[in-house]
Structures are given as structure tokens and as C-alpha cells.
């Protein structure tokens with residue numbers, strides 16, 4: 001059991017990419033952070049060690065967000081170690097691109113299980129167990145507005161996250177908890193870069209008027225705003241953090 005009285009943030013999918021930068025940033029902002037991961041234990045442990053070396057409080061917890069049982073255990077272990085939950089960042093997600101005609105059942109189910117059901121599982125647990133005054137920050141994507149071919153299933157799961165975000169914000173009336181979503185544009189992580197030829201990466205990098213890819217730090221700063229004191233009046237919204245791509 002940790003005795004620190006700082007606020008506690010669970011960041012799902014924090015072993016790599018955007019999630020690891022969110023965990024780092026929230027720790028710098030004074031939160032104790034739970035670094036959730038599905039399989040990258042080495043990366044998660046290294047991140048926890050790096051945060052602790054900077055004087056922060058962190059705990060790595062393996063849990064598949066697609067499993068309601070795992071998510072209950074994630075909250076249990078957080079409460080046992082840190083005492084409470086104040087912020088939940090539903091960052092864990094996967095993307096598999098294919099036309100609808102070429103999408104097989106397994107690829108469809110995996111994206112629904114992790115992106116949609118995973119966000120549902122953590123939100124349901126948050127609704128039951130989060131302290132009043134907390135913040136929930138979900139992850140959508142700017143592809144919900146861009147609607148390019150091959151993004152159909154992925155964008156569909158993220159559109160569902162946006163809808164649940166607004167509904168959940170209303171359901172938490174009276175508890176002073178805000179619920180918002182962040183919708184990044186192309187951001188330099190494995191999820192975006194893997195499998196794309198350099199020419200495609202270069203083309204997508206120039207699409208936004210700011211003419212570069214988002215960096216995980218850009219998105220972490222957006223999450224930090226929503227999780228911190230300055231973001232307190234934003235509720236039920238989806239904030240597109242994409243350099244103006246749409």
C-alpha cells in the first residue's frame with residue numbers, strides 16, 4: 001500500500017506509444033500512475049522504473065482491457081496499492097486496416113473487443129468505483145471525421161467511443177466527474193507507422209496545415225489539460241488533437 005496523497009491515474013495501454021507519454025506526463029504533473037499493459041511487460045517495468053527514478057509513484061499492472069475480469073482486477077490492484085482512483089485514461093487500442101469486403105471475422109471482433117468493449121469495461125468500473133471529482137478521458141481518432149477507405153471498422157469502434165463518452169458524462173451528473181474523448185490525428189507510434197511505406201507516412205505527415213506528424217507528447221499534453229485543473233469545465237466533448245488535419 002502506498003501512502004502518498006497524490007491523485008491516482010490509471011492509463012490503459014501505457015507500455016508503449018501515446019500511453020507511455022501520458023503516464024510520464026501525468027507523473028510530472030503530480031499524479032501517481034498505474035501503467036497498464038497487455039503483453040509488453042519489459043517496457044512497462046522500464047517505464048515504472050523511469051518514473052520512480054524521477055521521484056514519481058508508479059505501478060505496472062498487466063490486464064487485457066477486453067476482459068471485464070481483468071479490468072476489475074486492474075482497479076482492485078490500483079486501490080490496494082494507491083488507495084483510490086481519480087483519473088482513468090482509456091488509451092489502449094488497436095487498428096487493423098482493410099476494406100469491409102476484406103475484413104475477416106477475427107479482425108472485426110478484435111477491434112470491437114479492445115477499442116469498444118475495452119473502453120466500456122473501464123468506464124463501467126470507473127462509474128462504480130471512481131472518487132467524486134474525477135476525470136475520464138477516452139480515446140477516439142480523427143478518422144471518425146476523415147472517413148477514408150479501409151478505416152471503416154476502426155472508425156466505427158471509435159465513433160462508438162465518442163457516443164458513449166457523451167452519454168457517460170450525463171450519467172455521472174452530481175458526482176463532479178468529467179468524461180471526454182481525445183481524437184488524435186496521425187501520431188508517430190507503432191500503431192500508425194507499422195506497415196506503411198515511407199511515401200505514405202510522408203504524405204499523411206503533410207496533410208495537416210501544421211505539416212508534421214503528431215508526437216505522443218502532443219497528445220499527452222492534451223490529456224494533461226483534460227486531467228488537470230484547467231480542463232475542469234470541458235465535459236462530454238471530443239477534442240480533436242491533430243494539427244488541423246480536419
Ligand code: NAP
Pocket residue numbers: 012013014015016017018019036037038039040041063064065066090091092093094095114118139140141142183184185186187188189190191192
Ligand atoms: P500503440 O503504439 O500501438 O500502443 C498501444 C498500447 O496499447 C500498447 O501499450 C499496448 O500494450 C496497449 N494495448 C493493446 N491492446 C491492449 C489490451 N487488450 N489491453 C491493454 N492494453 C493494450 O498505439 P498508440 O498509437 O499509442 O495508440 C494509443 C491510442 O490512440 C489508441 O486508442 C489509438 O486508437 C489512438 N490513436 C492513435 C493514433 C495514431 O496515429 N497513433 C491516431 C488516432 C488515435 P502491449 O504492448 O502490452 O500490447
